[in-house]
Amino acid sequence: MGIVIAILIFGLIVTVHEFGHFICAKLSGIKVLEFSVGMGPKLLQKAKGETKYSLRLLPVGGYCAMEGEDSTNSDPRSFRNAKLWKRIIVLFAGAGMNFVLGFVMLIILVSMMDGVPTTTVDDFKRTIAADGAVTYYAQSYETGLRQNDKIISVDGTRIYSTLDLNYVFDTCDPNVGHKVVVKRDGERVKLDGVFFKNTYGDGGVVDFAVIYKNKNPLTVIKGSGDLFMSMTHIVGLSIKQMFSGQLHKEDVSGPVGVVSAISESTEESESFLDALFQVIYMTALITINVGIFNLLPIPGLDGGRLLFCFIELVRRKPVKPEHEGYVHLAGMVLLFGVMIFATYNDIVRLITGVKNG
Secondary structure, eight states: OHHHHHHHHHHHHHHHHHHHHHHHHHHTTOOEEEEEEEEEEEEEEEEETTEEEEEEEEEEEEEEEETTSSSOOOOTTSGGGSOHHHHHHHHHHHHHHHHHHHHHHHHHHHHHSSSEEEEEEEEESEEEOTTSOEEEOBHHHHTTOOTTOEEEEETTEEOOSHHHHHHHHHHOOTTSOEEEEEEETTEEEEEEEEOOOBOSTTOOSOOEEEEEEOOOHHHHHHHHHHHHHHHHHHHHHHHHHHHHTOSOGGGOOOHHHHHHHHHHHHHTOSSHHHHHHHHHHHHHHHHHHHHHHHTSSOTTSHHHHHHHHHHHHHHSSOOOHHHHHHHHHHHHHHHHHHHHHHHHHHHHHHHHTOOOO
């Protein structure tokens, strides 16, 4: 069941992406030859005006085919003959719709919570004796953090939501002090040598709780926006690690690994609502990831095509279609190679039972 859900999530994300290209192309007067939901053999097809609408067998994606995307065309309504600003909008619209989908998913996610989490400190791990004496087990309190501090950054990493805090806690060494910037009484305060460590019992780095706000339209939208910023931030950090070589080759994962992760998270959920929460969370994270990755200036991706649009803007004339086509072909071959490698990693992990660190 989890695998079916994962496939449907991928189908939704790709279809929404392609719908972004489709609707903006239509609004820009660019001729759309076909808009397809799904891939593979056709199940249904209906022509309406100049566009064919298809439903295909495999629910793993879709596509929007426009007139004259990759070649010179005499049709005045072809993609390459459209005004430059229209082409830029059409190319960006796919990722834009991914971001819209992600934000909508996060609004649903926050609406399912009991309250809207913030990054403002509520209380610290502590005990109160019968005589009123307070013993703090939170090293963050002992090293400078205080109640009602709004955490702005940790070691230069911007903190937008509890998702960023969890990222910090997952990656930080509890025995190392951190530089923390907080907003205290309306002013920014810099704290040096802050330790995140609970010295009671089993310990751990989570040594304080945060304030949760009551849900209303404004707090839900604000909380969703904060989570959206956190997800884009974390995806950006992951991409940076990948290109800087900080990400080990064994950590590279592809569609098979993502499907496996979604399947595991849904099947291990304790209730239907918990499983639904996990599905919405994963959908938001993946669609934001797809949107950002597609905007990278890599040949073969929307970002690569946008790069050629910006080159045209500077040169005042377009690059020859055949030359641009060669570059995109090389990029697609490279991306295909990376996909094969990532899929190989995923299959090895499935066989050996080893999970990503």
